[in-house]
């Protein structure tokens with residue numbers, strides 16, 4: 001781990017935190033907001049790779065846990081880790097790791113299409129695999145309701161996946177971080 005790695009990890013934790021300035025939007029069925037922060041998660045994994053991307057999101061969650069109001073709506077503190085969005089928060093780390101791992105694996109041929117598919121696989125499939133059971137458990141709703149309620153996030157998350165993919169491809173061209181010697 002170099003000084004540059006630490007700076008990049010802190011930078012992407014900060015970028016994801018800043019995305020909390022967009023007000024949370026609540027949809028019917030579930031007490032889980034639409035948030036721009038899942039875009040930060042995709043960017044962390046897709047630009048930094050698995051290890052640094054996962055650490056960036058972990059750092060953000062540690063700062064949230066110690067009470068900083070870095071989640072949308074100015075939320076923070078330990079309570080969020082037992083609330084209805086706890087599964088999604090855990091899924092953020094898993095998603096950054098998965099997106100980072102897939103980006104490293106497909107680095108040489110990375111195109112807008114590949115990067116979008118990677119962000120959808122990590123930022124929707126992996127993230128929701130943690131979030132849906134988490135919200136069912138914490139909010140006391142059936143898994144089917146958690147599943148149906150979460151489907152409403154998909155269109156927005158696909159838009160975020162395309163934006164993240166465009167950034168990943170642009171960064172790969174101009175300032176590649178993945179695939180570089182530390």
Ligand SMILES: O=C(O)CCCC[C@@H]1SC[C@@H]2NC(=O)N[C@@H]21
Pocket residue numbers: 032033034035036038071072080085086088089127131153156157
């Ligand atoms: O702020 C929180 O406590 C976490 C919110 C998690 C929201 C999830 S992330 C995936 C899905 N897409 C969204 O826009 N919202 C949910």
